[in-house]
Amino acid sequence: MEIPPGTVNPARRDAAALTFLASRRSRPPKLLAAPAPDRAALREILTIAARVPDHGKLEPWRFVVLEKPALERLADEAAVFAATHLLPEEIAAKGVSQFAQSPLCVALIAVPRPTEKVPAIEQTLSVGAAGMQLLNAALAAGWGASWLTGWVAHDLRIAAPALGLAEGEWVAGLIHIGTETAPPPERPRPDLDTLLTWVNA
Template sequence: MPAAQPEALQFLLSRRSHPAKTLRAPGPDRAALEPLLTAALRVPDHGKLEPWRLIVLARPALKRLAAAAAARAEALTMPADQAAKGISQFADSPLCVAVVSSPKPSDKAPEVEQLLSAGAVALSLLNAALAAGWGAAWLTGWPAYDAEFRAEALGLAAGERVVGFVHVGTAAGVSPERPRPDLAALTEWRGF
């Protein structure tokens, strides 16, 4: 039997994100963030393609993104409540890491595997931040899906996409518990 890490398992069994609107300054500085980013990149990566990249957004960059989101929402004549959700995630965040799927040509690793690897980076970053004691949330929203916003505001190339904006800061209060999936209803056991 492999060496157990009960503390790590207990963390995973009890982890929960913090609503992004409850995150406050301070967020981690560069020295505190680098180990979290290093942990985030330790994910399955078939073919060792590194089909992802990270854009770390501190307050000055987040203010610019909030303004760019407001301008883009206006250009799209987006309803105010929908626009506000995309704008506020940048305007209110103490720190954000955009996790970008950046697929590479490969005969061995289909693009969907590369996309899933990028998703694993986002989850690993979220869990690393939570394990380090920070409040954190993984968001997407319309800014993640709008090609023009991604290209102009974030500088993403054709074929790249945001799999998540991982917001990190100091949690204001305790994150509420929510119902969890029913293992029995979602699991099929074969050969046991």
């Protein structure tokens, strides 16, 4: 069968994948509960997460899996850090609660590689791609998931020792994964026409 120009072979169209991508929604951590994926299930998700564009095959990212005991430790450390540094109560509570409430979290760590061939921005974009792939893989596998950061992720005074960061590494995201307890709230989506430019010459 001849395929008309500008169209795709229907046999190659993955309708289920397109439907998923068109309707995907993150699940806020407060709507997640145990059980979370076990290690075997999580390895499948992380294997997919690592399948992203990666110029030079540098692997400028790695994953730190925070199981419940580690999350409880981080919640305690965040509370102590917030009190010691006199953080506002509302800000402190957000940093503590995302670990205290979460059944499982994967810290996505950016690992910049020294090379003249691949610009730093391309490595950062690969890190972001790994985060999005991880989030979507978790959702596609039937779990609730959400990508957060927050002050605990950004402040290396707590993030570096808590997550074992090497010099130059930084936290790109904290992906919380668990069982969805309620449907997530809908949110406005971008107006594509305000973001789109066609160039034909």
